[in-house]
Amino acid sequence: MSDHGGPVDVTDSRPVTDRPQDRGGVVVEGLVKRYRKNPVPAVDGVSFTVGRGEILGLLGPNGAGKTTTIGVLTTRVRPDAGRAFVAGIDVVNDPVAAKARLAVVPQRNNLDRSLSIRQNLVFHATYHGVPRADRERRADALLDQFGLSERQKDKVDMFSGGQMQRVMIARALMHAPEVLFLDEPTTGLDPAARLFVWDRVRELRQSGVTVVITTHDMDEAAELSDRVGIMDHGHLLVLDTPEALTRELPGKETLDVTVTRSGTRSGTRADLVELLDRLDGIERVEDMNKTPDPGGDLRLRLYLSRPAPAMVAAIAAALGDNDAVLTDFRLGHHSLEDVFLHLTGRLLR
Amino acid sequence: MTAPVAQAEPNDGPGGLGGAGGGPIASRSAPVSPRRAFLAVLGRDLFVTGREAPIFFAQVILQPLFLLFVFGRILSELGYTKGGYAELLFPGIVALTATLTSLQSTAFPLVIEFSYTKEIEDRLLAPLPVAWVAVEKLIYAALRALIAAAVMFPVGILVLGSIPWRASATPFMVLILVLGALNGGALGLTLGTLVPPNRINIMFALVLTPLLFTGCSQYPWPSLSRLAWFKWLTTLNPMTYISEGMRAALVPKTPHMEPWICVAMSLLFLVVFGTVGIRGFLRRAID
Numbered sequence: 107m108s109d110h111g112g113p114v115d116v117t118d119s120r121p122v123t124d125r126p127q128d129r130g131g132v133v134v135e136g137l138v139k140r141y142r143k144n145p146v147p148a149v150d151g152v153s154f155t156v157g158r159g160e161i162l163g164l165l166g167p168n169g170a171g172k173t174t175t176i177g178v179l180t181t182r183v184r185p186d187a188g189r190a191f192v193a194g195i196d197v198v199n200d201p202v203a204a205k206a207r208l209a210v211v212p213q214r215n216n217l218d219r220s221l222s223i224r225q226n227l228v229f230h231a232t233y234h235g236v237p238r239a240d241r242e243r244r245a246d247a248l249l250d251q252f253g254l255s256e257r258q259k260d261k262v263d264m265f266s267g268g269q270m271q272r273v274m275i276a277r278a279l280m281h282a283p284e285v286l287f288l289d290e291p292t293t294g295l296d297p298a299a300r301l302f303v304w305d306r307v308r309e310l311r312q313s314g315v316t317v318v319i320t321t322h323d324m325d326e327a328a329e330l331s332d333r334v335g336i337m338d339h340g341h342l343l344v345l346d347t348p349e350a351l352t353r354e355l356p357g358k359e360t361l362d363v364t365v366t367r368s369g370t371r372s373g374t375r376a377d378l379v380e381l382l383d384r385l386d387g388i389e390r391v392e393d394m395n396k397t398p399d400p401g402g403d404l405r406l407r408l409y410l411s412r413p414a415p416a417m418v419a420a421i422a423a424a425l426g427d428n429d430a431v432l433t434d435f436r437l438g439h440h441s442l443e444d445v446f447l448h449l450t451g452r453l454l455r
Numbered sequence: 456m457t458a459p460v461a462q463a464e465p466n467d468g469p470g471g472l473g474g475a476g477g478g479p480i481a482s483r484s485a486p487v488s489p490r491r492a493f494l495a496v497l498g499r500d501l502f503v504t505g506r507e508a509p510i511f512f513a514q515v516i517l518q519p520l521f522l523l524f525v526f527g528r529i530l531s532e533l534g535y536t537k538g539g540y541a542e543l544l545f546p547g548i549v550a551l552t553a554t555l556t557s558l559q560s561t562a563f564p565l566v567i568e569f570s571y572t573k574e575i576e577d578r579l580l581a582p583l584p585v586a587w588v589a590v591e592k593l594i595y596a597a598l599r600a601l602i603a604a605a606v607m608f609p610v611g612i613l614v615l616g617s618i619p620w621r622a623s624a625t626p627f628m629v630l631i632l633v634l635g636a637l638n639g640g641a642l643g644l645t646l647g648t649l650v651p652p653n654r655i656n657i658m659f660a661l662v663l664t665p666l667l668f669t670g671c672s673q674y675p676w677p678s679l680s681r682l683a684w685f686k687w688l689t690t691l692n693p694m695t696y697i698s699e700g701m702r703a704a705l706v707p708k709t710p711h712m713e714p715w716i717c718v719a720m721s722l723l724f725l726v727v728f729g730t731v732g733i734r735g736f737l738r739r740a741i742d
Contacts, residue, residue, distance in 0.1 A: 141742065180580065183742040206487040206582035216573035220503040229502075232495040233581035235488050277577070
């Protein structure tokens with residue numbers, strides 16, 4: 107794992123068994139993309155492999171390079187360097203064959219507004235050469251499964267965000283893709299709709315479909331992905347299972363604390379942070395305030411090497427000696443957010 | 456190319472997505488066929504147009520109908536135009552219909568589909584080269600334009616009472632109208648992909664109106680000799696060659712441009728705007 111903030115690229119540690127075109131899933135090698143008018147590459151040397159039937163979550167803030175990476179894999183962005191394979195097909199050299207094997211569920215609604223829901227599904231299958239009887243049967247099955255049967259004749263305009271997302275996933279599955287790309291699949295969805303999407307994605311893995319999800323939602327990445335890649339500034343910082351990523355963080359537990367300064371002897375924010383950092387049992391202190399207010403409360407995340415309950419009293423006492431009060435605390439385990447914070451020194455959101 | 460990968464899982468539950476279509480989810484049912492994808496994409500456009508036929512006809516007929524009515528009928532009945540003007544006007548109006556219908560069938564929808572609805576994305580991801588999607592737009596626009604041009608004949612009879620007609624010139628007339636329809640589509644592809652979406656209204660004001668009136672639709676080109684600068688200006692409008700070609704076909708006794716020049720210049724414009732338009736389309740579709 108790289109040090110704090112260092113944009114050190116990881117290379118996938120999976121065994122390279124053979125040529126990329128012989129592997130299924132997704133293979134990305136040394137991908138670089140520069141956009142005109144921007145001297146900083148949007149993607150700067152990214153490499154990874156997604157096995158057949160695996161779910162990869164690409165996590166990172168806006169502008170990290172996730173969407174560009176997906177853009178290359180889905181033939182919509184031409185890379186400046188590197189290679190990319192989808193289901194064994196080189197997406198740059200043979201985009202047509204690649205498009206036959208992949209499907210994309212975009213973040214924004216791009217359904218065909220001139221067509222009904224069912225027609226959206228059926229025409230998509232027609233573009234992909236699915237025979238007539240098959241496409242009607244598949245449309246029936248998918249509409250039923252996604253709870254859209256009753257509204258299949260409706261136009262797209264009348265649909266909510268969650269329904270639209272369901273239609274777009276159903277459409278993507280009409281040509282039985284081998285690799286499915288989902289861009290922020292549950293952003294803006296209510297919890298029930300989110301769980302519905304997650305269930306469908308898990309079912310796809312069951313049937314051997316490779317899934318790549320971009321998200322800036324930690325829970326989604328942790329919940330859904332077999333492995334998570336964290337991107338920032340065009341680099342892939344780490345790529346591993348969510349468990350392995352959190353396991354490697356310093357400390358075992360975390361404690362989110364709110365500290366209120368009550369007197370004149372409280373010292374500056376930095377003084378208090380340093381005070382806590384020196385306490386036995388605290389491995390690391392992260393400032394969670396997005397815009398620190400010099401006189402206001404401190405919200406800190408403490409990474410502990412000792413059990414948290416035993417630490418609370420010690421922390422409260424140490425703060426008390428400095429005219430500061432522990433006004434709130436919350437126990438937690440390491441999450442992917444901590445991994446991101448550790449790698450970049452920033453909060454993801 | 457690798458062989459299709461069968462990924463059938465024996466444990467596909469009945470509710471699983473693998474059940475969709477009754478077969479394993481990842482067994483491709485057909486080999487990749489860009490030609491079939493092209494026809495399917497064209498089929499989508501024709502399906503949508505066919506369903507909205509009344510709107511389509513209202514859209515394409517109104518402008519030429521009014522032009523014919525005001526210039527061909529009103530002005531002549533009021534005595535402001537010489538007799539026989541309607542004969543000259545009609546071929547020009549058919550040319551105008553063919554060219555501008557296909558221009559508007561590509562330019563406007565492209566801007567909307569690329570920028571606002573994004574609904575072209577599903578077709579860009581269909582298994583065919585992206586340039587073919589652009590060609591599909593062009594051909595679809597040309598088909599619309601040819602239907603609109605054909606409709607102008609009964610409309611002409613209704614408005615003017617009679618129209619010039621020479622059965623022997625039909626093949627040449629069809630050739631010229633096909634060229635006009637393709638030229639308009641190529642021009643629309645160019646404008647629709649080059650002009651930034653927020654400028655589309657300005658484009659229509661600045662481009663469409665001059666195109667409408669510099670294309671020799673309302674006057675024969677040789678008659679412009681007294682306005683030399685304007686005569687040369689009209690040679691830059693691809694519609695000029697379509698209007699003149701139509702006059703060569705329908706009213707050959709009127710002075711008109713040589714038919715071979717009309718065909719050659721139309722082909723030249725088609726190559727230029729077709730290339731620029733497809734390039735513009737590729738630039739919009741692929742980063």
